[in-house]
Amino acid sequence: xxxxxxxxxxxxxxxxxxTDAVIIQAIRFExxxxxxxxxxxxxxxxxxxxxxxxxxxxxxxxxxxxDSLTLKWRMYFPPVRRLDGDTGGLADELFYAKYLYTWQGHxxxxxxxxGRDGEMAYPMVINQYVIGKEATINELIMSAGHFxxxxxxxxxxxxxxxxxxxxxxxxxxxxxxxxNVILDEGMKKDLIDVVQRFLDSRSQYEKLGVPWxxxxxxxxxxxxxxxxxxxxxxxxxxxxxxxxxxxFVKTLAR
Numbered sequence: 001x002x003x004x005x006x007x008x009x010x011x012x013x014x015x016x017x018x019t020d021a022v023i024i025q026a027i028r029f030e031x032x033x034x035x036x037x038x039x040x041x042x043x044x045x046x047x048x049x050x051x052x053x054x055x056x057x058x059x060x061x062x063x064x065x066x067d068s069l070t071l072k073w074r075m076y077f078p079p080v081r082r083l084d085g086d087t088g089g090l091a092d093e094l095f096y097a098k099y100l101y102t103w104q105g106h107x108x109x110x111x112x113x114x115g116r117d118g119e120m121a122y123p124m125v126i127n128q129y130v131i132g133k134e135a136t137i138n139e140l141i142m143s144a145g146h147f148x149x150x151x152x153x154x155x156x157x158x159x160x161x162x163x164x165x166x167x168x169x170x171x172x173x174x175x176x177x178x179x180n181v182i183l184d185e186g187m188k189k190d191l192i193d194v195v196q197r198f199l200d201s202r203s204q205y206e207k208l209g210v211p212w213x214x215x216x217x218x219x220x221x222x223x224x225x226x227x228x229x230x231x232x233x234x235x236x237x238x239x240x241x242x243x244x245x246x247x248f249v250k251t252l253a254r
Contacts, residue, residue: 003030004111004129005069008096019115020127027111027129035134039141041126046101046110047094049144052152055103057110071096077168094126101130103140108132159250169248173238176231183225191216195233199244 001009007026011019020038027036039046050057061069073093095114100107111129130137154165155173178192198214205212218226237244 001069002098003027005096005098008071008113019113023111023113023115023127023129027131031109031131034131035137037130037132037134037137037141039128039130041112041128043148044128044141044145045148046128046130046140046144047099047112049147050101052147054144054147055101055140057099057101060098060100060109069096069098070094103143106132106136106140108137108140155246155248157248157250158252166248173231173234176228176235178232178236181225181228181232183229191229191233192236195236199237199240 004023004026007022008019011022024036024038041047046055047057049055059070072095075091075093076088077091078088094112097112099110099112101110102108109131113127113129115125115127130140151165152167153170154167155170156163157166157169178188181188183191194214194216202212218229220226234246234248237246
């Protein structure tokens with residue numbers, strides 16, 4: 001077990017002060033004289049970048065020891081729509097891992113470390129520690145950071161005071177159609193027409209000097225079609241030429 005791994009497990013099983021400081025010190029001991037760049041995952045997700053085919057990230061496990069370097073949870077995610085026969089899926093949430101990371105012919109050693117030090121319950125602080133030439137790592141950060149900031153079949157969701165990208169919601173929206181919404185046909189047609197007429201009349205608003213703003217409020221008891229109507233509306237907006245981008249505010253509380 002290398003020094004950073006040993007330090008992480010010892011630190012995680014004891015009183016914790018600052019995971020970042022402990023890991024940096026351990027990596028410096030393991031890789032003396034080499035540059036170490038700390039990259040918060042929420043600003044630049046290197047594993048997501050590699051999963052998209054822009055780089056490669058190969059897990060490094062020390063098989064000489066009984067303990068694997070990787071610390072993770074394997075979680076079950078329920079299906080978005082059970083009516084389609086979907087049974088859900090599995091995904092891993094990583095807390096500690098070591099990778100050989102390759103990008104454009106450059107190789108780096110990367111540690112992914114969860115720093116749950118009690119500062120904030122949400123979002124979880126996950127840092128990526130990359131060992132290699134600083135100039136090349138800076139180029140990697142720029143490229144992967146730009147990729148991370150863009151949407152890739154995802155939608156921005158505001159929840160608990162933070163913005164995050166949600167692919168499962170985007171996929172659910174793509175499967176939501178007005179024809180599947182059980183509402184009075186006249187009401188349904190009126191809802192669709194209100195949105196389409198508003199989007200088609202921007203020039204009229206500008207000509208009249210009126211702010212181009214319009215909103216709809218869906219209200220009623222659970223199960224009366226509010227959520228599916230919103231998703232069907234969002235799908236309709238994506239189908240316009242050009243598509244109309246949308247945001248999803250799940251909660252307003254911080």
